[in-house]
Structures are given as structure tokens and as C-alpha cells.
Amino acid sequence: MSQRDIVNRLLHEINRERSLRGTSLVITVFGDSIAPHGGSIWLGSLIKAIKPLGINERLVRTSVYRLVQEGWLDVTRIGRRSYYNLTEAGRSQFDKADRRIYSAERPDWNGEWTLAYCGSVPGKKKDELRKSLEWQGFGQLAPDLFAHPRSNDQSLDETLQEMGLFDDVIVMTAEPRHVSSHKALKQLARTRWGLDELGREYQQFLSMFRTVQQALGKLGEIEPQICFLLRTLLIHEYRRILLRDTDLPEELLPSGWPGISAQHLTVNLYGILGPGAEQYLQSTMEAADGFLPRARPAYYRRFKPLVE
16 A cells, blocks of 8 residues: 555545534644644745645635635735635634643543533523634533633633633633442433543544554655555544543543543554654745744644653
8 A cells, every 4th residue: 555545545534424624724733733833825836736635726825815804814915816814803712722632641630620611691692612722622511601611711711701601701720529429420421421422433433543553554754745644544533523422531441442542542543653744844935934933932832742
């Protein structure tokens, strides 16, 4: 099997389950590859980079236009070229997502829960807040009540501040009074966080990317472009599942939870594909000042504790 065959086979597997969406894939490329390298890219480079993934020029143009309208990106025109840049709001969203996607391990749990009550938030704002809280791993216990077993207070506070809701949302901590509540908590987690469906999706992820890992192990040096394409698909699929997960502590997860194996597989493959992907980015993708610069230091801390 050639390196290109590995990409095409993976694309076939992904599209058999669901079609790749242009806007979502562009978000993945910006978050994983463009944001660490300055946050700006020439549209022509972006079109060329993801064309092998089945996203044509028209879909890329439609996707970046939509992301500009939604406040994720700005556009700067220099001559006949268009350069797309992360807005301050867009970078803030990516930073919050990065804290979850590239986290190295599940922290210890002290038994406490973070509760966010948003009964005073107006309807449209409430829907935006719900989406943001779900991105951060909160589960909805009741129409106006969200819970997380170990929330990132920084991300939650940033969200409330950015949305102007700091004085409208009540944030509390809680813990069960009785040890015997543990069984009920596990059942609550299973239903409110949709663990059965998440577990099936993690298993599909493992099946697809274990095949990639095995195929790569039979090859020599991997082409930089192939590294970029595979790393993009890896993080795209991992992000899609993880941002609907809640990083529940192992005490509340079913035995043999596949999300843990998916995390370790992602770490290993990211380490294998990273150097080649970075070479591709810095030698072929352009911003206004030339090829993309070296990644900022935060990039080199992705998954670091587990890699060590």
C-alpha cells in the first residue's frame, strides 16, 4: 500500500460514516496548523492544501466566507490575493478548544462538580452559551442547569466574560453527600453525556487509525504532504468526538472506556506525523510575509507529558 493509498483509504472510511464538511475541515486546519504559525494564510495555499481531501475550491471559498460572517476569520486583500486571519474572538475559541484537544492526560478528580445555572440568560444567548458549554464538556442536567465533574475555570470564565454573561450565570460547586451515590452518578453520566454513542464513535476512530498506524509502520520515511493530510484527518476526527465528550473521570466511565485508548493513539500518531507536517507547512503554505513562520512555543507543548 502506497502512502497516497493510506490517505485515500482513510478518506473512504470517514466518508462512509459521514461526509467531510468543508467548513468543519477548514476550522480543523486553522486550529491545528495555521493558528500555531501566526494565524494567517493565503487562500490559494489553503485551497491547494486540502484539495486532496476532497474539498474543492468552491467549497473552500464558501467555507471561509461563512467563517468570516460568523466572526471566526477576517480577510485582508493585497493585490489580487486574499489572506484569511483569525479574529481575536476566533483565536479565543481555538485556545479554549486546544486546552481540551491537546491535553495530555485526565487530571485526578476530587469528587466535586461545577454547576452552571443559566435561567436568567435570554433565549438566543442561552443557545450560544449551551453550545460553548458543551464544547467545554458540560452535560445538561436540566433545561437551565449544566454540570462538569472538573471544569476548566479559565475557559468558563473567559466564555462568560466574552458573552457578557458574567453577572447572569450562577456558577457553583457541589459534591455527593453519600458514597452510595456513585452508582447513580455513573448512570447519570451514561445518559446525560451519551456515553453509549460516544463509545461507539471512539471504537470506529480506533479501528480507522490503528489501521493507519499499522500501515505507516511498514513504510519508510513519510512524505511531508502525507504527514499533513493524515495529521489533519486525525485531529479532525478526534476533535469531532472529543468536543462532545466531557473528560469524565475514570471512576464514572464504563470499564475499558475506548476514549482513553483513542487519546493514546492520537498522541502516538501525532508524534509520528508532526515533524513532516510542520515541514510541509513551512515550505509550501504562504502568508502575506512569505512561507509560514516556525510554530509558536505552545505548539511544542501539545500532548507533551504523555509523549515524555
